[in-house]
Amino acid sequence: ILNVEQSPQSLHVQEGDSTNFTCSFPSSNFYALHWYRWETAKSPEALFVMTLNGDEKKKGRISATLNTKEGYSYLYIKGSQPEDSATYLCAFLSGGSYIPTFGRGTSLIVHP
Amino acid sequence: SAVISQKPSRDICQRGTSLTIQCQVDSQVTMMFWYRQQPGQSLTLIATANQGSEATYESGFVIDKFPISRPNLTFSTLTVSNMSPEDSSIYLCSVESEGDLYGYTFGSGTRLTVV
Numbered sequence: 001i002l003n004v005e006q007s008p009q010s011l012h013v014q015e016g017d018s019t020n021f022t023c024s025f026p027s028s029n030f031y032a033l034h035w036y037r038w039e040t041a042k043s044p045e046a047l048f049v050m051t052l053n054g055d056e057k058k059k060g061r062i063s064a065t066l067n068t069k070e071g072y073s074y075l076y077i078k079g080s081q082p083e084d085s086a087t088y089l090c091a092f093l094s095g096g097s098y099i100p101t102f103g104r105g106t107s108l109i110v111h112p
Numbered sequence: 113s114a115v116i117s118q119k120p121s122r123d124i125c126q127r128g129t130s131l132t133i134q135c136q137v138d139s140q141v142t143m144m145f146w147y148r149q150q151p152g153q154s155l156t157l158i159a160t161a162n163q164g165s166e167a168t169y170e171s172g173f174v175i176d177k178f179p180i181s182r183p184n185l186t187f188s189t190l191t192v193s194n195m196s197p198e199d200s201s202i203y204l205c206s207v208e209s210e211g212d213l214y215g216y217t218f219g220s221g222t223r224l225t226v227v
Binding site for chain 1: 116121152153154155156157204208209213214215216217218219220221223
């Protein structure tokens with residue numbers, strides 16, 4: 001059983017704050033890491049797929065970094081807005097498997 | 113990427129009854145995946161549904177409890193049988209996203225409460 005941990009479990013911030021959270025995964029046999037955003041009553045939406053150590057991806061105010069040697073990825077949100085409120089999931093893929101292991105998610109609530 | 117319609121979006125069911133969840137994809141796909149997220153837990157794969165063959169269940173999930181149908185390449189159903197309060201979860205169907213290194217496209221989920 002692969003251990004994929006996300007922290008914190010939940011986060012409350014004020015509009016305009018910048019924030020970040022972590023996904024930890026096994027440092028061996030890495031293949032890919034996915035980040036998803038899951039708003040209540042909607043489908044989880046793919047944000048990033050990361051494959052190379054040192055990868056940095058950006059989409060608007062959201063960015064992510066990857067460290068496969070130490071087994072973690074950070075997701076950053078700059079200038080949080082209420083519409084960023086969602087659960088952010090990471091999903092780890094090891095080599096040889098097409099089935100990802102999901103973390104429990106970080107629930108972000110941005111207060112106006 | 114594919115668009116998935118999932119229904120019902122939510123339901124409240126009595127224990128001992130069964131609920132069937134449907135997913136319709138707007139394109140033909142080989143594999144469809146059924147996930148469950150229990151409160152406070154991670155998304156966990158229940159089974160992989162292939163058209164024309166029996167579904168492949170993950171450890172801890174059995175066909176009698178979660179029968180799956182896959183009559184064609186665009187549709188699948190998951191039934192949660194003989195429900196108990198422990199089955200209260202969000203159930204999601206998904207398909208692989210094309211060209212996305214085993215990323216998924218998901219349905220909007222079924223929020224099930226068993227009372």
